[in-house]
Amino acid sequence: MLRNWKEILLLAIPSLVSFASMTMTGTINLILVGQLGALIIAIVGVSNIIMYNAFALFSGIGHTVNYLVAQNHGAGDMKKGIQRTYIAMYMCLIFAVLIAVVGWVGADDILRWTGGSKELVETGDFYLELRFYAMSFGIVNFAFHGFLRGIGATKLSMVVSLLVNVPIIYLTYTLTFGHWGMPDLGLTGAGIAILIGEGLQTLICVFIFFIVLHKKYHTRSRIAFAIQWVEMKLLMIESGKLGIQEFSLSISMYIFTAFVARLGDHALAANEVALSIMSFGFMPAFAFGSTATILVGQHVGKGTPLKGRRVGTDTAILGSIFLILLGTVEFIFAKQITHLYTNDPEVYKLAAYLIQVSAFLQIFDGLLNFYAGGLRGIGDTTFLLRVSFVVSWFIFVPLAYVFIFVFHWGSMGAWLALYAFLMVFGIAVMVRFYRTDWTAVRLKEASH
Template sequence: MLRNWKEILLLAIPSLVSFSSMTVTNTINLILVGQLGALIIAIVGVSNIIMYNAFALFSGIGHTVNYLVAQNHGANDMRKGIQRTYIAMYMCLIFALLIAVVGWIGADDILRWTGGSKQLIDEGTFYLELRFYAMSFGIINFAFHGFLRGIGATKLSMVVSLIVNVPIILLTYTLTFGHWGFPNLGLTGAGLAILVGEGLQTLICAFIFFVVLHKKYQTRSRVAFSFQWNEMKLISLESGKLGIQEFSLGISMYIFTAFVARLGDSALAANEVALSVMSFGFMPAFAFGSTATILVGQHVGKGTPMLGRRVGTDTAVLGSIFLILLGTVEFIFAHQITALYTNDEEVYKLAAYLIQISAFLQIFDGLLNFYAGGLRGIGDTTFLLRVSFIVSWFIFVPLAYLFIFVFHWGSMGAWLALYAFLTVFGCAVMVRFYRTDWTSVRLKEAAH
């Protein structure tokens, strides 16, 4: 078991640092722009939810690259892994263009559908448009990172994240407030900083894939450029299932945010601050979930799925320990943490209350990510799609409406609905993981 734990930590900790660096960057950016007022916090919060949905719909490509490359790496067949990565990149380029067009022509309408105030729409439209452009690069970057994690190169993925996130913070500070001779662009400056950072990351990822990794994996070979329709069909199907799964979660979260927006800008700002703080718990969940995908997928490729089941369990145990420790810190220091975001007393007190409610409940979000990562490793994507749809639309959204508008429990009711949903979802995925017949698990192949 200790050997498994060491292997897990060597993969998970770089992933944790990588995901955490993104969270820290978003947190620092929110603290910086938060000095512009509660309305700006609300705009950023709504934009984050919208971007999560845009990302979620196309994130299935990156998740698919991650688990298929992990299986190919385990099977020592990286020729197929590279070929699949190329196909995924073709898809990413098409969708990146689509995302940019949506941001260009529809940013104001999307904010209007959220239900925010007229002032929020007027102030936030161009910022949201910039975020859409940044997301065009983001889905390409996510697929590159999926490849790196699939081959177990989580340290390299971490280094890229660290290199990129520092300029984003510096540019946000510089362009938002006009330091060092640069113009004072306010919220627009914050949006430009994210766009420049994502574009820079795409260039770095391309250099690593096509130059640094070419010697070992022949990433520029003619075979890699070859196109097979059966592989295209497999990647499209798997990406579609995983993308719709994430989008189902994302759109339900979007509706949840729209419900909270009707409680007022202060409640919406507090909701965003609380989500930002709790995202530090999401990061260990994502990191260990990604690690489960890598290790389970590689064991499937090696033909040892039962060892994959064991390592999936060990990953969940280690990840849960991280979340319990983090939840304790969040519970004790909730007020001090939220006061860093804004000097609006109503906002930071409400945000601290929401954090204390959910500090230890986030363990269920962890179970969801740990075991969903394991199920992705074996390619059980159909179940993840089905259960995501059911719990999002038959539990989360109805409970949020009931608790907010019928019982009038306000922000507390919204977060009780959120964690009721995560509890059911996490338990369902965990049960599926252990009820799977692991002796029949096989490498995912395209149909001929």
């Protein structure tokens, strides 16, 4: 067990630092722009949800690269892993153009559909457009990171994240408020900072893949450039299932945000502050979930799936310990933390209350990520798609509507619905993980 735990931590901690740097960057950015007022906090929060939906729809490509490359790496067949990565990149480039076009022509309409006030739509229009452009780079970056994690290079993935997030914070500070000789662009400056950061990350990832990793994995091989249609079919099917799974979750979250928006801009701002702080709980959940995908996938590739089951369990145990410790800190210091975001007492007091209620309930989000990561490692993507659809549309959305508009429980009702949903989802995925016949698990191959 101790050997497993050491291996898990060596992979998970760099991923945790990577996710932490991204989360911290988002948090610092929200704190910075939050000084512009509750309306700006609400705009950034709504834009984050919209971007989450855009990302989720195409995130299946990165998740698929992650688990397939992990399996290929475990099987010692990185030639196939590189070919699959190339196919994923072709797909990402096509979708990147599509995302940019949507942002260019429809940013204002999307904000309007969310249900925010007229002032919110008019003020946040161009900021959201810039976020769409940044997301075009973001989906490419996510696929590159999926490859790096698939080969177990979580430290390299961490370094890339750290290199990029520092300039984003610097540019957000200087361009938003006009410090250090930069123009005072307000909210637009914050959007430009994210766009530059994502573009820079793409350049770094391309350099690493084609230059740094070429000697070991032959990433510039002519054979890798060729498209094998059976592999393209596999990538499209698996990416589609995982993408729709994530999109099902994210669109339900979008509707949840639209419900909260109807409670007023202050309630929406408090909701977004609370979600931003609770994202620190998502951080170890994502990190250990990603580690489960890597290790389980590699054991499947090696032909030792039962060891993958064991390491999946150990990953969930370690991840849960991290979440309990983090939840304790959030519970004790909720009010002090929320006060960092805004001086508006109506916003930070409500946000603190929401955090204290949910500080330990986030363990269910952890179970969801840990065991979903393990199921991705074995390629059980169909189940993840089905359960995601059921819990999102038959539990989360209906409960949120009833608690907010029928029982009139306000923001607290919204969050009770959110964590009831995560509880059911997390338990369902955990049960599936342990009821799987691991002796029958095999390497994922393309079918003709």
